[in-house]
Amino acid sequence: MNAVRPAANAPVADRRAAIAVRQTIALPMARAGGATPDLVTFDGLDRPDDFALVFPRTGTGAPWVRVHSACLTGDLFGSARCDCGPQLDAALAHLAHHGGALLYLHQEGRGIGLRAKIEAYALQDQGLDTFAANESLGFPPDARDYHSAAGMLQALGIARLHLLTANPDKVQQLQKAGIVVESTLALEIAPTPFNRDYLEAKRKRFELFSQALLSPRR
Numbered sequence: 001m002n003a004v005r006p007a008a009n010a011p012v013a014d015r016r017a018a019i020a021v022r023q024t025i026a027l028p029m030a031r032a033g034g035a036t037p038d039l040v041t042f043d044g045l046d047r048p049d050d051f052a053l054v055f056p057r058t059g060t061g062a063p064w065v066r067v068h069s070a071c072l073t074g075d076l077f078g079s080a081r082c083d084c085g086p087q088l089d090a091a092l093a094h095l096a097h098h099g100g101a102l103l104y105l106h107q108e109g110r111g112i113g114l115r116a117k118i119e120a121y122a123l124q125d126q127g128l129d130t131f132a133a134n135e136s137l138g139f140p141p142d143a144r145d146y147h148s149a150a151g152m153l154q155a156l157g158i159a160r161l162h163l164l165t166a167n168p169d170k171v172q173q174l175q176k177a178g179i180v181v182e183s184t185l186a187l188e189i190a191p192t193p194f195n196r197d198y199l200e201a202k203r204k205r206f207e208l209f210s211q212a213l214l215s216p217r218r
């Protein structure tokens with residue numbers, strides 16, 4: 001049942017191609033308006049517990065997709081330090097209504113893990129923003145990787161999609177990996193006194209990233 005898994009140092013494209021659907025079960029949910037998506041697990045992933053929730057399609061054309069990086073404090077406990085919980089709820093509501101897929105990727109804290117994220121929170125309390133805090137701990141400002149997401153999408157038969165995101169880095173990584181992003185839709189989250197600085201730091205960074213994409217390389 002398990003496909004032979006390429007070594008960790010194998011080319012990204014080979015590792016992506018080895019990702020296959022392992023199992024599909026119905027998941028009746030208390031959230032998402034009581035929807036019952038399919039929960040899909042995969043073989044061949046670097047993070048074996050990443051999974052997809054696939055909601056029945058209501059139309060034709062490319063499906064809606066949310067690629068969501070896990071945030072235990074936000075997703076599970078509704079932490080107001082970030083906007084992950086409301087983003088997840090908004091994405092689930094959108095997908096329950098329109099159909100499509102949510103990929104849940106275990107790359108907590110922009111990919112640095114829960115303990116380091118809490119250390120970064122302490123630095124943010126001293127005035128650093130979410131990206132600078134990760135850097136001052138010796139991590140990249142954003143270590144999240146979406147190559148496995150492309151493999152999961154391929155395994156689900158999704159080659160073209162509409163993406164629920166405001167993150168240009170996510171769009172670029174998926175497109176580089178061969179997924180066609182037909183359009184994007186940002187999930188609008190109302191700021192709170194606790195996450196205002198966090199949302200502002202993200203907005204500024206995405207602006208800089210978009211400008212870098214548009215300006216010609218020298």
Ligand SMILES: [Zn+2]
Binds near residue numbers: 071074075083084
């Ligand atoms: Zn979060």
